[in-house]
Amino acid sequence: MANNNIGPKRLVVGAHYGLKDWLAQRITAIVMAVYTIVLLLAFLTGSNFSYDGWAGLFAQQWFKMMTFVVFVALFYHAWVGVRDIWMDYVKSVSVRLALQVATILWLIACAGWAVQILWRV
Amino acid sequence: MSEAVKEVAKSDRPQFRNIHVTQLANYRLPLAGLVSILHRISGLFMFLLLPFILFLLDRSLTSESTFEYFRILTSGWFIKLVILALSWSYLHHFCAGVRHLVMDMHIGLDKDAARQSSVVVLAVSLVLAVLVALKLFGAF
Numbered sequence: 513m514a515n516n517n518i519g520p521k522r523l524v525v526g527a528h529y530g531l532k533d534w535l536a537q538r539i540t541a542i543v544m545a546v547y548t549i550v551l552l553l554a555f556l557t558g559s560n561f562s563y564d565g566w567a568g569l570f571a572q573q574w575f576k577m578m579t580f581v582v583f584v585a586l587f588y589h590a591w592v593g594v595r596d597i598w599m600d601y602v603k604s605v606s607v608r609l610a611l612q613v614a615t616i617l618w619l620i621a622c623a624g625w626a627v628q629i630l631w632r633v
Numbered sequence: 634m635s636e637a638v639k640e641v642a643k644s645d646r647p648q649f650r651n652i653h654v655t656q657l658a659n660y661r662l663p664l665a666g667l668v669s670i671l672h673r674i675s676g677l678f679m680f681l682l683l684p685f686i687l688f689l690l691d692r693s694l695t696s697e698s699t700f701e702y703f704r705i706l707t708s709g710w711f712i713k714l715v716i717l718a719l720s721w722s723y724l725h726h727f728c729a730g731v732r733h734l735v736m737d738m739h740i741g742l743d744k745d746a747a748r749q750s751s752v753v754v755l756a757v758s759l760v761l762a763v764l765v766a767l768k769l770f771g772a773f
Contacts, residue, residue, distance in 0.1 A: 538737065541730050548727065563700040570694055590683070593676045622683055629691045 537592045540585035547582040570633045583626040587619040665751040672729040675722035682719060713769050720769075721762035728754040 558565055569575055594615050602608040652660055662670065679686075692703040706712055732750050736742060741750050767773060 538734060541734070545727065545731070563697045566700070567694055590676075590680050593673075594680055597673065597677060622687060625687050625691075629687065629694060633694050 533592045533595075537589055540589040543585040544582055544589065547578065550578070567633050570630065576630050576633070579630055580627065583623060583630075587623055591615060591619055663748070663751075664755070665747045668725075668729050668732070668751040668754050671725055672733075675726045675729075678722050679719065679726065682715070685715070686719065717762070717766050717769055720765040721758065724761045724765075725754070725758040728758045 554569060558569075560568075570579070595612055598608050598611045598615070602611060689703065689707070692699045692706070694700075707716065732741075732754050735750070736747075741747060
């Protein structure tokens with residue numbers, strides 16, 4: 513296939529804009545939905561509603577990793593959704609760009625916080 | 634004749650604009666539209682309260698003493714209301730999201746089916762939210 517991404521013949525229109533984010537939003541949603549069900553099952557089948565029971569669940573490495581993946585999915589999902597909101601309602605390009613940058617920085621910061629919470633248990 | 638056509642086109646061309654914010658209260662949204670805007674509002678609400686959610690998770694996991702703090706904090710009625718609002722947001726967002734995924738597979742796209750599924754989304758998420766409320770405020 514010819515390289516259409518450079519020079520005067522660069523592809524500037526097409527049906528692919530947004531497809532990646534649309535798909536990412538669906539996939540991250542499924543990841544979070546599955547995790548919700550796992551967490552609910554763990555909660556409903558567990559009888560130890562104390563700190564030991566709760567922290568014990570998060571102390572397991574597989575649960576930490578799964579929770580981390582879900583957090584990353586959550587932040588990507590939130591980025592797509594919040595970006596849609598800024599694009600729909602904020603007409604000024606400069607304000608919109610500022611809000612989008614702030615959203616990304618904020619979500620990255622939250623990802624760092626989530627890692628700190630998870631790996632401190 | 635061509636001039637007459639031009640004049641009509643200039644003066645009588647209808648303009649379609651989005652409704653103004655002040656008209657929102659009088660606008661009767663179809664149920665599918667209600668589910669849609671609630672999907673957006675619940676998503677934004679959870680995004681804005683993200684630091685609160687992470688804070689609660691942090692307090693509940695860090696140590697036994699912070700867990701005790703978490704228990705006391707979440708026993709207040711205002712915090713319980715916030716948690717209930719977050720729970721309903723999550724439940725609605727979840728159900729409306731599943732509806733989206735089903736519609737992505739070209740199921741239930743026509744007007745009647747979309748209305749029916751929007752009723753299901755509202756009903757299921759509200760019933761589950763009521764269960765959460767009863768649990769939160771100690772009915773069982």
